[in-house]
Amino acid sequence: xxxxxxxxxxxxxxxxxxxxxxxxxxxxxxxxxxxxxxxxxxxxxxxxxxxxxxxxxxxxxxxxxxxxxxxxxxxxxxxxxxxxxxxxxxxxxxxxxxxxxxxxxxxxxxxxxxxxxxxxxxxxxxxxxxxxxxxxxxxxxxxxxxxxxxxxxxxxxxxxxxxxxxxxxxxxxxxxxxxxxxxxxxxxxxxxxxxxxxxxxxxxxxxxxxxxxxxxxxxxxxxxxxxxxxxxxxxxxxxxxxxxxxxxxxxxxxxxxxxxxxxxxxxxxxxxxxxxxxxxxxxxxxxxxxxxxxxxxxxxxxxxxxxxxxxxxxxxxxxxxxxxxxxxxxxxxxxxxxxxxxxxxxxxxxxxxxxxxxxxxxxxxxxxxxxxxxxxxxxxxxxxxxxxxxxxxxxxxxxxxxxxxxxxxxxxxxxxxxxxxxxxxxxxxxxxxxxxxxxxxxxxxxxxxxxxxxxxxxxxxxxxxxxxxxxxxxxxxxxxxxxxxxxxxxxxxxxxxxxxxxxxxxxxxxxxxxxxxxxxxxxxxxxxxxxxxxxxxxxxxxxxxxxxxxxxxxxxxxxxxxxxxxxxxxxxxxxxxxxxxxxxxxxxxxxxxxxxxxxxxxxxxxxxxxxxxxxxxxxxxxxxxxxxxxxxxxxxxxxxxxxxxxxxxxxxxxxxxxxxxxxxxxxxxxxxxxxxxxxxxxxxxxxxxxxxxxxxxxxxxxxxxxxxxxxxxxxxxxxxxxxxxxxxxxxxxxxxxxxxxxxxxxxxxxxxxxxxxxxxxxxxxxxxxxxxxxxxxxxxxxxxxxxxxxxxxx
Amino acid sequence: xxxxxxxxxxxxxxxxxxxxxxxxxxxxxxxxxxxxxxxxxxxxxxxxxxxxxxxxxxxxxxxxxxxxxxxxxxxxxxxxxxxxxxxxxxxxxxxxxxxxxxxxxxxxxxxxxxxxxxxxxxxxxxxxxxxxxxxxxxxxxxxxxxxxxxxxxxxxxxxxxxxxxxxxxxxxxxxxxxxxxx
Numbered sequence: 001x002x003x004x005x006x007x008x009x010x011x012x013x014x015x016x017x018x019x020x021x022x023x024x025x026x027x028x029x030x031x032x033x034x035x036x037x038x039x040x041x042x043x044x045x046x047x048x049x050x051x052x053x054x055x056x057x058x059x060x061x062x063x064x065x066x067x068x069x070x071x072x073x074x075x076x077x078x079x080x081x082x083x084x085x086x087x088x089x090x091x092x093x094x095x096x097x098x099x100x101x102x103x104x105x106x107x108x109x110x111x112x113x114x115x116x117x118x119x120x121x122x123x124x125x126x127x128x129x130x131x132x133x134x135x136x137x138x139x140x141x142x143x144x145x146x147x148x149x150x151x152x153x154x155x156x157x158x159x160x161x162x163x164x165x166x167x168x169x170x171x172x173x174x175x176x177x178x179x180x181x182x183x184x185x186x187x188x189x190x191x192x193x194x195x196x197x198x199x200x201x202x203x204x205x206x207x208x209x210x211x212x213x214x215x216x217x218x219x220x221x222x223x224x225x226x227x228x229x230x231x232x233x234x235x236x237x238x239x240x241x242x243x244x245x246x247x248x249x250x251x252x253x254x255x256x257x258x259x260x261x262x263x264x265x266x267x268x269x270x271x272x273x274x275x276x277x278x279x280x281x282x283x284x285x286x287x288x289x290x291x292x293x294x295x296x297x298x299x300x301x302x303x304x305x306x307x308x309x310x311x312x313x314x315x316x317x318x319x320x321x322x323x324x325x326x327x328x329x330x331x332x333x334x335x336x337x338x339x340x341x342x343x344x345x346x347x348x349x350x351x352x353x354x355x356x357x358x359x360x361x362x363x364x365x366x367x368x369x370x371x372x373x374x375x376x377x378x379x380x381x382x383x384x385x386x387x388x389x390x391x392x393x394x395x396x397x398x399x400x401x402x403x404x405x406x407x408x409x410x411x412x413x414x415x416x417x418x419x420x421x422x423x424x425x426x427x428x429x430x431x432x433x434x435x436x437x438x439x440x441x442x443x444x445x446x447x448x449x450x451x452x453x454x455x456x457x458x459x460x461x462x463x464x465x466x467x468x469x470x471x472x473x474x475x476x477x478x479x480x481x482x483x484x485x486x487x488x489x490x491x492x493x494x495x496x497x498x499x500x501x502x503x504x505x506x507x508x509x510x511x512x513x514x515x516x517x518x519x520x521x522x523x524x525x526x527x528x529x530x531x532x533x534x535x536x537x538x539x540x541x542x543x544x545x546x547x548x549x550x551x552x553x554x555x556x557x558x559x560x561x562x563x564x565x566x567x568x569x570x571x572x573x574x575x576x577x578x579x580x581x582x583x584x585x586x587x588x589x590x591x592x593x594x595x596x597x598x599x600x601x602x603x604x605x606x607x608x609x610x611x612x613x614x615x616x617x618x619x620x621x622x623x624x625x626x627x628x629x630x631x632x633x634x635x636x637x638x639x640x641x642x643x644x645x646x647x648x649x650x651x652x653x654x655x656x657x658x659x660x661x662x663x664x665x666x667x668x669x670x671x672x673x674x675x676x677x678x679x680x681x682x683x684x685x686x687x688x689x690x691x692x693x694x695x696x697x698x699x700x701x702x703x704x705x706x707x708x709x710x711x712x713x714x715x716x717x718x719x720x721x722x723x724x725x726x727x728x729x730x731x732x733x734x735x736x737x738x739x740x741x742x743x744x745x746x747x748x749x750x751x752x753x754x755x756x757x758x759x760x761x762x763x764x765x766x767x768x769x770x771x772x773x774x775x776x777x778x779x780x781x782x783x784x785x786x787x788x789x790x791x792x793x794x
Numbered sequence: 795x796x797x798x799x800x801x802x803x804x805x806x807x808x809x810x811x812x813x814x815x816x817x818x819x820x821x822x823x824x825x826x827x828x829x830x831x832x833x834x835x836x837x838x839x840x841x842x843x844x845x846x847x848x849x850x851x852x853x854x855x856x857x858x859x860x861x862x863x864x865x866x867x868x869x870x871x872x873x874x875x876x877x878x879x880x881x882x883x884x885x886x887x888x889x890x891x892x893x894x895x896x897x898x899x900x901x902x903x904x905x906x907x908x909x910x911x912x913x914x915x916x917x918x919x920x921x922x923x924x925x926x927x928x929x930x931x932x933x934x935x936x937x938x939x940x941x942x943x944x945x946x947x948x949x950x951x952x953x954x955x956x957x958x959x960x961x962x963x964x965x966x967x968x969x970x971x972x973x974x975x976x
Contacts, residue, residue: 016888020893025881026868027828032830116818245892246830246832669891711931713933
């Protein structure tokens with residue numbers, strides 16, 4: 001399957017996006033924009049309590065409201081064996097609670113009404129008798145014998161136990177170490193929070209046994225398979241349409257209870273049912289990410305060489321293991337935690353636990369736990385540099401996997417395909433003016449100003465994945481492309497991946513244009529409709545270009561095989577004598593005898609060779625031979641206010657290497673967006689739970705999304721190390737900046753405070769936390785005499 | 795309650811519940827689905843429309859409050875297909891990715907440029923700070939607004955709303971059903 005990368009001009013053009021023409025006119029079609037005749041509206045009643053027994057649900061008052069059609073409860077679903085559903089991680093999840101609610105915001109009942117206002121009014125009239133029970137809120141308490149049990153079927157609150165690496169070799173490395181750096185850190189629970197919440201419009205016609213479901217779905221084909229099995233319809237009678245998505249970032253990979261109830265209700269009513277989630281529902285009950293307690297230990301030799309890495313993880317998955325992980329990898333790709341460094345021994349133990357929180361652990365803008373891993377190693381290396389008294393850039397340089405070591409097998413078993421980490425670091429330091437920044441930092445300190453410089457030299461994993469190791473619910477993680485050229489030379493490309501803003505209609509048209517030598521204007525890209533596209537796993541984990549992009553290149557080449565035969569027939573030479581360059585076939589040795597790809601396409605329909613089927617199309621299901629490993633270095637400079645703990649970003653320099661860039665404008669857009677989300681996680685996004693298990697961030701008033709005003713300016717630079725096993729040399733890019741940047745921001749703030757003795761502050765680095773860390777590190781002074789006024793007070 | 799107002803230059807009469815939010819009126823009654831809803835707390839700005847030329851969040855107003863006023867939605871910004879310079883700038887400067895915040899972001903930008911035809915970067919960032927975007931990181935949005943400002947110095951945009959009607963005969967956008975948005 002592996003082919004030599006071909007660096008051909010054409011790819012690399014910052015073509016303006018085709019999809020923009022509808023969005024700038026307000027003519028995008030999101031799920032909530034679709035209306036159908038006789039459509040009904042669903043509203044969801046959510047539990048106000050994190051843990052309670054449901055004694056009874058009385059819906060009778062709801063029916064006093066004109067326009068209420070039906071109330072769906074867990075009991076009603078249980079009669080149809082639908083109160084529970086399987087999750088993609090091999091667990092089960094409640095659709096509507098029957099016995100007990102297990103997290104705040106859990107779906108308890110749904111009202112279907114003639115209009116959305118009535119449906120929401122009716123929620124107020126549902127009477128649920130809860131018997132409150134003590135919730136389990138803290139993951140560290142979950143394994144205690146005294147802890148409340150979240151689930152009767154999980155007797156020790158344990159979700160999984162997972163281990164990777166060589167414990168004995170790592171033990172030996174630590175025994176030999178001259179220095180051991182230990183970092184305990186918590187990657188907090190955060191939320192992808194796309195601006196469009198989840199939504200579903202289910203249109204089931206039980207009389208003919210057919211369902212059409214408009215869904216906010218990053219993986220429409222996989223969701224079709226799951227929904228068909230859940231509702232008991234043959235899969236070929238279920239059509240999932242994922243129209244335009246208003247962002248997703250991993251939030252729209254899982255199947256949510258609201259989807260299932262809408263489909264079931266439509267089945268029962270034989271009418272379309274639309275459910276549009278509100279923001280509070282989205283932030284309380286869907287798509288949580290991270291929530292990882294991590295202890296990292298790094299063993300170093302006296303000269304600063306890294307000898308071994310030991311990691312202990314405690315992951316809070318909430319009440320159900322409902323995120324999507326490859327079935328063989330409970331902690332996803334966390335074992336990329338050795339990062340960009342040549343560390344000979346590593347050992348990781350991961351424990352997942354259940355608590356009375358909403359299901360968590362979705363891969364928010366990263367491949368399965370890569371973000372947590374990159375954060376840990378980049379924080380750990382910087383901490384080691386502080387402890388050893390060396391420059392964090394030097395410590396990185398000394399330990400990087402060298403360019404000539406690729407392909408490189410990590411101590412945890414991953415095979416890195418390509419990279420040049422040192423060049424990325426050096427470029428980033430040069431562009432940031434690192435030496436000068438260090439001087440300014442020193443001078444600023446003398447004047448009492450706190451400037452810090454943070455580095456993150458991350459390695460990211462994209463393109464899951466090779467079928468021998470990667471599957472979701474047993475389905476191999478290939479992806480597909482189907483290409484047809486019609487008689488007039490215009491192409492239609494159909495994809496199994498699904499755009500959420502990445503610009504597939506443009507990037508993939510460019511790939512086809514480049515491969516076939518036609519204008520991208522002549523390529524229409526279809527995606528998101530399962531009746532109209534080949535089966536694929538969808539878009540998440542930065543896999544579209546590594547899998548779907550590769551499939552597109554391969555399908556073009558397959559199509560050209562047939563086109564070449566037709567060209568030989570038309571040029572009246574043997575196929576071996578037909579030459580090709582993008583756009584035209586010619587007779588080898590007689591270049592002037594040529595025929596365009598458009599003429600060949602026409603001939604395929606009007607004048608095909610007698611021994612050949614008419615038409616010109618092909619389909620490819622691309623199974624990537626390996627994962628791909630983008631990388632880069634981010635350098636961040638910040639200034640911390642010594643009085644308040646507030647900090648501002650002075651500079652962000654980002655060097656990204658994602659292999660060959662198909663549309664550099666789109667790539668840069670992805671990087672700036674990802675850096676912004678990384679900054680938000682590091683700086684301001686905080687979801688805490690009180691002792692009752694209630695979320696402190698149920699709206700955008702508490703869960704902060706940075707606006708244009710708060711967002712830093714970014715300076716971007718690129719490197720191109722082609723992916724050796726991708727037909728175009730490309731790797732994924734959408735997630736690298738979210739993976740790599742949080743550590744750079746935190747390292748910068750810690751660097752500003754390290755001379756005070758501050759070693760760690762857990763994200764988000766809100767002013768109060770930074771101030772507390774400074775206060776804790778500050779040498780205690782005698783309290784000032786009461787009668788002496790404090791300096792600066794009026 | 796009965797209300798009369800102008801929407802994108804056309805008179806609209808309707809009977810609505812007093813509690814109906816303007817955004818729901820626009821989406822469900824006027825069938826203009828370009829205006830989106832992204833939060834429940836008037837935080838995100840995806841529902842931004844122009845009220846007599848002023849940017850407002852249409853989830854923070856009842857439909858009955860705009861009796862007699864003129865509303866411009868994203869659908870009313872390009873009469874006869876002539877894009878507003880801000881719309882053009884958004885495409886040229888890659889100021890959108892998923893497109894969900896785009897209508898509100900464009901209308902907030904139009905309102906800014908009406909009040910301040912030559913804003914600095916900081917002025918753009920401040921003026922748009924009530925409109926959230928999760929995809930772009932804003933830098934290209936700022937560029938797009940400044941690109942539009944430059945263009946408008948050279949040629950003023952075609953009038954929108956009632957102005958467009960007066961200028962010539964208005965074209966109305968048909969409500970669209972299904973996924974083909976082109």
